[in-house]
Amino acid sequence: MIIDAHAHISDTTYGNVELYLAQLKDAGIQRGIVVPGGTFDVRKMSEYISGRAKPENLIPNNPYVAEACKAHQPTLIGFAMIDPHTENAVNELEQRFQQGFRGLKLSPLTHQFSFASRSVAELAACCGEYGFPVYSHVVYSPGASTARFIALARQFPRTNFILGHMGFGPADQEGLKAAIELDNFFLETSSGSFLHIKQAVSKAGPGKVIFGSEFPLSHPKVELTKINLLDLKDSDLDKVLGGNIRELTGLTVS
Secondary structure: OOOEEEEEEOOOOOOHHHHHHHHHHHHHOEEEEEEEEOOHHHHHHHHHOOOOOOOOOOOHHHHHHHHHHOOOOOEEEEOOOOOOOOOOOHHHHHHHHOOOOEEEEOHHHHHHHOOOOHHHHHHHHHHHHHOEEEOOOOOOOOHHHHHHHHHHHHHHHOOEEEEEHHOOOOOHHHHHHHHOOOOOOEEOOOOOHHHHHHHHHHOOHHOOOOOOEEOOOOOHHHHHHHHHHHOOOHHHHHHHHHHHHHHHHHOOOO
């Protein structure tokens, strides 16, 4: 079973759940893990990364994800996006877990926080208690860098952490080193360079690499092609394309 471990869905023309499901079908992917999109327009990504534009919608649309997952069981599985600045953020996360969400998505680009903050630590601890992973991308900022995310993973060894897009830039060696050294640190492949993905599988092992698409910014079929070009043996390919994320989220195959 192939699982896309990272996609954003939103009530937009370019990122809605119907479009995502159509792309999954086209790619031959059976399941997808979805998080709230639409906090900013990904078609203008460089404007947000450079600071020329600010996110338009700071409140993650977790209800849209919850409704999509309920309507399309078992194809879609939700990760809740929580703003660490929100009052009672941990309570909100626990409520989402009770609704069926199976992981936490953090977005430092949207919510402008530090991985060293008390609120993020509380959210990470909560994920460890429930047995669900923390997923986040990193940004070019001291508080939300790869190094800070790694430090968080070291602080909470009972919580699993997934570094989105293989880290910062096309070949983040800090992230790769952490995946090699830490049992609870994993690399997600969406938007990652082919050479760096190949290096990660070779050095950290196929058990530390997780396939994702970053829909709607990329097409699941495009990202899947990069993985298939690695020419892995079947058992290793199964880990990257679904086995690892199944284990981290406790998903069943049926």
